[in-house]
Amino acid sequence: MYALNTCLNSSSLLFIRATNASYYVENNHEAIIDAETFEMVQRELARRTKGKNRHSGVHLLSGRIKCGDCGGWYGSKVWHSPEKCKRTVWQCNQKYKNEVRCTTPYLDEASVKERFTVAVNQLLAGRDAAIAAYEQGMALTLDTTELETQQQELLSEMEILNGMIQQMIRQNAMVAQDQNEYNQRFDALSQKFKEAEAKKDAVAQQISDIRDRRGTMEDFLRILKQQDGEVTVFSEKLWCGLLDYATAYADGRLTFTFKNGSTFEG
């Protein structure tokens, strides 16, 4: 089994579902990832699509480092040194665009990775407490029971209103009646139906958002549980699975905010 060796490159990841519950890359007969990782990838891709600019790049660091001055994202820039060797640095994308120039530092990939490893070890040091708190938080904040009941009630309301509208149309076809009055009653009922439908759609969106968040949190917990002991080298899996974003400050500090909301300096 191969590891996922890039953080998630949507263009190169083309999966098809196979009957034996493993996943295969097209034109490749070896299973490359397990089902859990497949789902994590799908969620990450969905997140990237939603986040617009944030994950537009395919680089591991793209959309992951926030500028402590302006709140914008860091991007890569190639430096041409006098010795004519290229060097890629990361800096705030808005550095020269705002009226007040951002004074946050340039960063290089290797040091970001090294500092991430330091921060991730701090997160791992309090792993058991973090897992417990997180699981408790998940139960409290990510429960969709009430919303599902609400959705069911709205669907019933729509069904009743729909029945009333149908009944009204049938009656109008059979019995002669004042058409102005009929149209008024018809419009009032359709309006009610549309309102219930809009409410139902909003509730359905809320449920879907919560399920997405729950998926992200489950990925986070799973990876946290799997990681036993200290990390000594940079791990893309931990970067992708645990980190929400990093923040670079003008004074040189680089903090890492993990998906459970905790922040550690690297």
Ligand SMILES: [Zn+2]
């Ligand atoms: Zn900035």
